[in-house]
Amino acid sequence: MKLFKAKKIWMPLIAASLVLSLTACGGNSAKPGAEAPDTDEPVTITFSFDQGIGQPAQTLIDEYNASQEKYIVESKILPQDANVVHDDFVNKLASGDTSVDVMALDVVYVAEFASAGWLTDLTQYFDQATQDLYLPGTIETATYNEKLVAFPWFTNASALFYRKDVLEQLGVEPPTTYQGWMDLQSQVQGVNDVQYTSVFQAALSEALVCNWVEYVANNGGEILDADGNPVVNSENNIEATQIMLDLVKNYAPEGVTTYNEPESEQVFLDGKALFIRDWSGFWSQANKEGSKVKDKVGVTSLPVGPKGTESHSTLGGLNLVINNAIDDAHKEAAVDFIKYLSSESVQKKMNLIAAQPPVLKSVYQDAEVLEANPFYADFYDIIMNGKARPMSPQYARVSDSIQRNIHAALAENIDIKTALDTIQSDIEALNK
CATH class of the missing domain: 3.40.190.10 (Periplasmic binding protein-like II)
Structure with missing residues (x-):
């Protein structure tokens, strides 16, 4: 099965x-x-x-x-x-x-x-x-x-919301790759109160699944191959998860592995992050009265990884x-x-x-x-270009495995390959 x-x-x-x-x-x-x-x-x-x-x-x-x-x-x-x-x-x-x-x-x-x-x-x-x-x-x-x-x-779909006032001040266009955003780290520190390059949702929750499958898709990876077999522990997926871990460790607030949407949004609304990955509805929130970034926000596609060819957001x-x-x-x-x-x-x-x-x-x-x-x-x-999460009759169990293992990897409680091998095994067991 x-x-x-x-x-x-x-x-x-x-x-x-x-x-x-x-x-x-x-x-x-x-x-x-x-x-x-x-x-x-x-x-x-x-x-x-x-x-x-x-x-x-x-x-x-x-x-x-x-x-x-x-x-x-x-x-x-x-x-x-x-x-x-x-x-x-x-x-x-x-x-x-x-x-x-x-x-x-x-x-x-x-x-x-x-x-x-x-x-x-x-x-x-x-x-x-x-x-x-x-x-x-x-x-x-x-x-x-x-x-x-x-x-x-x-x-609904996610997008990358960014501080267009900061990029305009630096005279740069929005990068299209994860590395391009990371390369701005040294330039954006302190510009218009920015403290962090990145903020997103990495708590032990369904939000983490939505975020992680985007890193996978945007680095040319898949959860399944064309025949429906799990390919979770592929080289592309290992690299994609490493990119996510790098952002957690070096470019995001220290507590990002406890952030769902409200916590990550508050960091950006307070003007402390260069970009946030969030759902489309965040646009109105960022531009309402009281937001420190009102009228300073741009929107673009999620970045792609080294092996990616186009950007995909989770639907x-x-x-x-x-x-x-x-x-x-x-x-x-x-x-x-x-x-x-x-x-x-x-x-x-x-x-x-x-x-x-x-x-x-x-x-x-x-x-x-x-x-x-x-x-x-x-x-x-x-x-x-939005993509569905894996279509499974046992989606709750698949999601649970992704949440537990990817969160453990981002917290550095296990290494990335072990996390992906475990998810691979869990899905294979569901196939039997």
Whole structure:
């Protein structure tokens, strides 16, 4: 059994103890293949999402309900906790519960849910010409075993935010390589209060995974080869991890291995770092009142390593999925609702009211969107090259191995090769 390879067919085992603990809930009890009921009454579906996007999502739901009379969407809001949301969805879908029709699912869990047979195949509803209108990386996150089992709703990608006032004062252009940024260390010390060249997220967390896979990709490395076999301990990946360790030891604040987004952002907002690797939403935070770097921030692609040829950022975001256990009438309603959420006007509105990066390419050229997000002129090329994290039905276990071993290497508790060998072994064990 291979991991990460979208073209492979997975037959995951659900632990008996989990299955026995699940209890089917009420709701739309018809199973796939059931005929749509003959009724003129509107079909009601339930959309489940987390509180973090609660108000913007509810606004869109209300407008959809007001726009037509064929379908009604009700909301089920979960806490803003990725683990709680994941477990709630797993418990429902594994038990055949049909009380929820559409779910906003973190991109890293699509493979897990699809391999279990819980998600409706959407390929027939979105042809290739339609898919080509969307950012390619987001379609990748929605595809499993060559089937479109989800549809992108909104996305996110990281970028390199830097002190353009400092570079202008030095008379240099933003470097395109890690070494180029490191070479500025001696020149930037003390310029406009800068103390550190670099700051990023290296705490023992999912943020570390997002950061590390970028170093790998940007040095020409891979987590898997073309056949889906793990190649974690390759020379390219060892070199990429060494670059990350060098930044930790010599170019970043001493506590960077305890930093998630808030801690790293504060260093940059206080004017102490030349650049920060962060998600796109940091742009507005850096330029709001009270920020010491307001109007002094530029944005560019992440650097590449010695063996890299192009820059890739990690993609985040949420995809829309349909419960495969609901009947045909509810699937039809769910597809219509997803088409609404992924339409150009709604994609634009979601960006303007919630600052969520759209998945539809055309929205990045919209004048009103560019006025609200002027850095999108540069960010578009960055997000076009965004890549998904490894697509695995057992992503949580893979992520755990990466977090533990890469963090140990950055803390210099183990050497880099040992860390990568251990991750390699862990993934190979999952393949058996």
